[in-house]
Amino acid sequence: MKDSIIEIKNLNIEFSSENQKVVALEKINLDINKNEFICIMGVSGCGKTTLLNALAGFIQPTNGKILLKDNEIQGPGPDRAVVFQDDAVFPWLSVEDNIAYSHKIKSKYGDKEKELVNNYINLVGLEDFKKAWPRQLSGGMRKRVDLARAFSAEPELLLMDEPFGALDIMTKEKLQEELRKFWVERPRTIVFITHDVEEAVFLGDKVIVMTPRPGKIDLIIEPNLSKNRDMSIKSDSVFFDNVKKIRQRIKDH
Ligand SMILES: Nc1ncnc2c1ncn2[C@@H]1O[C@H](COP(=O)(O)OP(=O)(O)OP(=O)(O)O)[C@@H](O)[C@H]1O
Numbered sequence: 001m002k003d004s005i006i007e008i009k010n011l012n013i014e015f016s017s018e019n020q021k022v023v024a025l026e027k028i029n030l031d032i033n034k035n036e037f038i039c040i041m042g043v044s045g046c047g048k049t050t051l052l053n054a055l056a057g058f059i060q061p062t063n064g065k066i067l068l069k070d071n072e073i074q075g076p077g078p079d080r081a082v083v084f085q086d087d088a089v090f091p092w093l094s095v096e097d098n099i100a101y102s103h104k105i106k107s108k109y110g111d112k113e114k115e116l117v118n119n120y121i122n123l124v125g126l127e128d129f130k131k132a133w134p135r136q137l138s139g140g141m142r143k144r145v146d147l148a149r150a151f152s153a154e155p156e157l158l159l160m161d162e163p164f165g166a167l168d169i170m171t172k173e174k175l176q177e178e179l180r181k182f183w184v185e186r187p188r189t190i191v192f193i194t195h196d197v198e199e200a201v202f203l204g205d206k207v208i209v210m211t212p213r214p215g216k217i218d219l220i221i222e223p224n225l226s227k228n229r230d231m232s233i234k235s236d237s238v239f240f241d242n243v244k245k246i247r248q249r250i251k252d253h
């Protein structure tokens with residue numbers, strides 16, 4: 001039995017306007033295994049968001065295809081959840097209702113779903129803020145709501161586009177630890193986009209480095225760090241060696 005849940009085959013994506021054609025992605029071939037935590041990194045404009053949008057089904061390939069569980073992705077679907085850089089919490093819903101959103105729109109919010117949503121609220125440490133409105137939360141707390149909502153939808157594939165990009169370093173590192181813990185406790189297939197090398201090595205079990213535009217896969221690294229890592233791993237020489245290797249590669253582009 002094959003392990004891959006996603007198969008990206010000869011993916012090309014071009015954008016055309018009257019006076020310009022931009023090749024954003026060229027010949028991307030990649031298999032992603034079930035419950036793998038993959039980080040994709042590369043310089044600004046190399047096509048990371050384009051790749052994520054194609055996985056989400058927001059844009060279609062110019063050539064090639066993407067299979068999710070053997071079915072070609074042709075549009076967005078409930079089997080995928082996306083977390084963007086800006087938080088996407090609904091301001092008119094409480095914390096609890098935001099996290100329960102995917103269940104409530106399916107009119108399926110019984111005891112089982114309620115328990116699941118409660119678990120996620122506790123997991124992100126917002127049990128005292130269940131009834132709060134998003135405007136009463138800090139940026140880091142809203143991001144936690146975003147993460148809990150995405151996890152609680154229990155999608156096959158979680159897509160994250162620089163979700164911590166706008167946060168201060170302390171909040172960012174805390175959320176990186178929490179996301180990693182989330183994933184260890186509730187394994188899921190995650191594709192996480194970032195241009196932060198340390199973030200990629202800390203979070204990912206596989207780090208994919210893209211070339212500058214047109215984006216191609218340049219390097220795949222498996223950092224091989226302990227599964228239950230926290231920020232203390234950053235003083236480990238293996239962590240540092242991985243960061244150094246990726247930085248050098250990007251510098252050589
Ligand atoms: N809708 C669009 N129409 C035209 N060109 C686009 C469109 N979306 C992206 N591009 C172009 O495709 C290339 C890749 O863009 P993309 O947003 O995927 O980069 P990125 O790696 O996510 O960059 P960043 O790190 O800055 O977010 C860029 O040259 C961009 O101008």
Ligand SMILES: [Mg+2]
Nearest residue numbers: 048049050161
């Ligand atoms: Mg982007």
